[in-house]
Amino acid sequence: MxxxxxxxxxxxxxxxxxxxxxxxxxxxxxxxxxxxxxxxxxxxxxxxxxxxxxxxxxxxxxxxxxxxxxxxxxxxxxxxxxxxxxxxxxxxxxxxxxxxxxxxxxxxxxxxxxxxxxxxxxxxxxxxxxxxxxxxxxxxxxxxxxxxxxxxxxxxxxxxxxxxxxxxxxxxxxxxxxxxxxxxxxxxxxxxxxxxxxxxxxxxxxxxxxxxxxxxxxxxxxxxxxxxxxxxxxxxxxxxxxxxxxxxxxxxKIDTFLEIRRNYVAMYDRGFADVPELETLIRHNDSDHAHHIYIIALRLEQLTVDRDEFLDAMQESGIGVAVHYIALHLQPYYVENFNTKPQDYPIASNYSERIVSLPLYPKMSEADVERVINTVQDLIIKFRR
Ligand SMILES: Cc1ncc(COP(=O)(O)O)c(C=O)c1O
Structure with missing residues (x-):
């Protein structure tokens, strides 16, 4: 890879x-x-x-x-x-x-x-x-x-x-x-x-x-x-x-960088608006977002793969991805020391299994963003139930 x-x-x-x-x-x-x-x-x-x-x-x-x-x-x-x-x-x-x-x-x-x-x-x-x-x-x-x-x-x-x-x-x-x-x-x-x-x-x-x-x-x-x-x-x-x-x-350069990321976020939003197998995050109108991370959440019940298989497929296509985050209570340290269970924080547990962070930074080009969108869309079609 x-x-x-x-x-x-x-x-x-x-x-x-x-x-x-x-x-x-x-x-x-x-x-x-x-x-x-x-x-x-x-x-x-x-x-x-x-x-x-x-x-x-x-x-x-x-x-x-x-x-x-x-x-x-x-x-x-x-x-x-x-x-x-x-x-x-x-x-x-x-x-x-x-x-x-x-x-x-x-x-x-x-x-x-x-x-x-x-x-x-x-x-x-x-x-x-x-x-x-x-x-x-x-x-x-x-x-x-x-x-x-x-x-x-x-x-x-x-x-x-x-x-x-x-x-x-x-x-x-x-x-x-x-x-x-x-x-x-x-x-x-x-x-x-x-x-x-x-x-x-x-x-x-x-x-x-x-x-x-x-x-x-x-x-x-x-x-x-x-x-x-x-x-x-x-x-x-x-x-x-x-x-x-x-x-x-x-x-x-902070404002210039933000402007570029804002444009890329708008491209991602448009690219994923009509993909029912994906959830994108809500942004409140009364706030200014720093657009540090762009996250999609997979609706796993509509797909034939889990999140990690989706991550692998993205990386097989040459695109770097990440997960922000697998929640703290699911980490071995918390399980061992605080006996935490997934059901203690059900919403964080649920998202921990299905979120994917996509590349978002000024050094990438609009063509790179389009490539990410096309790859996500193609994989969703491939893995659709
Ligand atoms: C939410 C959050 N808090 C704190 C930190 C720690 O930042 P630093 O690596 O500068 O200590 C990070 C780093 O990625 C973070 O994502």
């Missing part, structure tokens, strides 16, 4: 190459002026007060939770339809992830089912703006206020997302974004945690670099050595200037 249309390819231009080269020849490779420039441009883009650049989105989620110092065993509500990172940070803080099933059609955490999972030990909600579509932040924030919960947005998919005109990154206590290789913009590996809270921002700065005082990154700089102080036991999850050099230019 040879995949000639990969599931994802980053689009790195001349500008990124030149900026990285400039950083390499500057002699300053770790967190420094380029990281600062990227942080400033990013907080302008989101419209928030503070943006702290990290080596991943996971690190941002982790800092947001760790800084609160919640007692072991306290609970955090999130969705099963997510990447392990979202709940790993809860587990690593020795807290308990409490999963709430998703909504049919959008695959977002079901806002109607959150309240029944809130207990006296619930401390936070981590909504995941899945695929780039925002969660119902009105309901989530109302519940958070009523029960005094923290809201930490997992915006790994949602750089460009708006909920009712409000940019993601301005609705929770903190928000974490990802610049992992396949994200809407990339720094190779990287993330950004944002907040409007001055104290939190100060703590994140310290926590990302061993708990040493905030400007410690300057300690070998041109202004000469100055003493630094350790304030806490911190992490090592700062972004380097090499990664930030890529981010500075990727961010400038």
């Amino acid at each position: 040879k995949i000639d249309l990969p599931f994802h390819q980053s689009w790195i231009g001349e500008e990124e190459h030149l900026e990285v080269a400039d950083t390499l020849s500057s002699g300053w490779l770790t967190t420094g002026p380029k990281t600062k420039k990227f942080e400033e441009a990013f907080s302008d883009y989101i419209g928030c007060k503070h943006a702290i650049a990290l080596n991943s989105c996971t690190a941002g989620l982790n800092l947001a939770l760790e800084v609160q110092g919640f007692p072991d065993g306290d609970e955090v509500i999130t969705t099963p339809m997510t990447f392990p990172a979202t709940a790993n940070v809860i587990l690593l803080q020795r807290m308990k992830p409490v999963l709430v099933d998703i909504e049919s059609g959008t695959l977002l955490i079901d806002p109607k089912k959150i309240e029944e999972k809130i207990t006296p030990r619930t401390r936070a909600i981590i909504p995941v703006h899945f695929a780039g579509h925002p969660c119902d932040m009105d309901t989530i924030n109302t519940l958070a206020e009523r029960y005094n919960l923290l809201v930490i947005e997992d915006a790994a998919h949602a750089l460009e997302t708006k909920f009712k005109g409000k940019k993601v990154g301005n609705m929770g206590n903190t928000t974490s974004f990802s610049f992992y290789a396949n994200k809407n913009i990339t720094t190779g590996e990287g993330g950004m945690v944002v907040t409007d809270d001055d104290d939190l921002a100060e703590q994140f700065q310290t926590m990302r670099l061993q708990g040493i005082s905030r400007d410690a990154w300057k300690r070998y700089g041109k202004s000469g050595y100055t003493h630094w102080e350790q304030k806490m036991a911190g992490h090592k999850c700062n972004m380097s200037d090499i990664n930030a050099s890529i981010g500075i230019h990727q961010l400038k």
